[in-house]
Amino acid sequence: MTFEKKYFPITCEVGFLEADFDSVISMFKEWQEKICKSDQITFIVEELKSQFPNSLERLLPLTSLEGRRFVFIQTNSKWVAFFENGYPYPEIDSVVGYLASKLKCRTIRAGWSENQFKKSENIGSLGATIFTLYTPEVIDVDNCKRSIQLINEGSSWRFYEYGEKLSFEKSVNYRKKKKEDRFNRQILASYLSSFGLDFFDENFYSGKLILIQKVGGELPSSKIYNLSEAQASLEFTPNWS
Template structure:
């Protein structure tokens, strides 16, 4: 599936997962966001979602060019909660990282796009600074490059990093999905985001004035945005 084969790109280019309950994550997020100066003239509106995965993803529209205006929190069938936001560049990591630190819960990033595959894992409760953060990237920035930082997790395919000659294949979508499964995240299955509960997710939206340089785009307009610049 890879999140519907880019059908909902850029929304689903990066998905973050926090190992905490949906309600706890949303409560902590709102406690952090409400006092911020950026939200002085905005109301943070909370909407409980009962639809399927695709219907809930569409609640992120319109897509913003500048400011993140919508945050989607998706319950799963186990202890992880997915987090996605609505900007043209895909989900920014700042908000998930802050919530992870505040709740002291594990955080995972999964990015799959044509020019990059990225895996990140953070554990604020790790006993050493080095063990708190691990990332592995294969990305194209002019040319393909491979980067890693932090102690490898025990399920990683280190031989592949060492022996695979094509840099983009040192970490590709299939390997990333295997890593996620090892952490209990069934990223590639729609029903994973359809828990047996009435509330499937929560949308937090900023209601109020937009910045003058921002734009609100349809999904199709966002997908063609950089081709028209």
């Protein structure tokens, strides 16, 4: 079983930051402390000794309404990977978008979820493939340079693209009749490889690992989920084929 299936939904989205590892940790912690100004809230930084992907278990339990545990990994490239423990899905977009401007670097939101939805029975986890590139500079209204998304919304697939096409894109795929063929796991992997990223290879996440944990100030209506509970509620089967 691949790690992205075993640890779904933690792994359905990953953030990548093209920046110095220690600078990423420092800026993220500073940002979170500024947001959460309270004597009741602290942020604990811990270097993890366990290797990827087992280290992702330190993100459990998953929490609704907000992420409270965050793992940063030095990959075997110039990029830092970012995972968090939000439920039902991790909140990657706002983090990489903000840190791109603060760290003056490129960041990427990458996402892939296996489509297990059976429309005739209205059951199963909904699939998605996501690529979003952020830069330090504001483009139009924000710093999103390019975004491509294919999302199963249950009743139909929605294909969305924004921004100027990048040189490596195979835009002929975007005109395919079946929307679910326009942007898939293989195409996403190919696009990410143009940045030196290998989302789906667990050996890519081979460097230093840091866990940042938010302690205190829990939201009253927030709920927690272990991995099997989260997968069951999202109708996701790890060994589905």
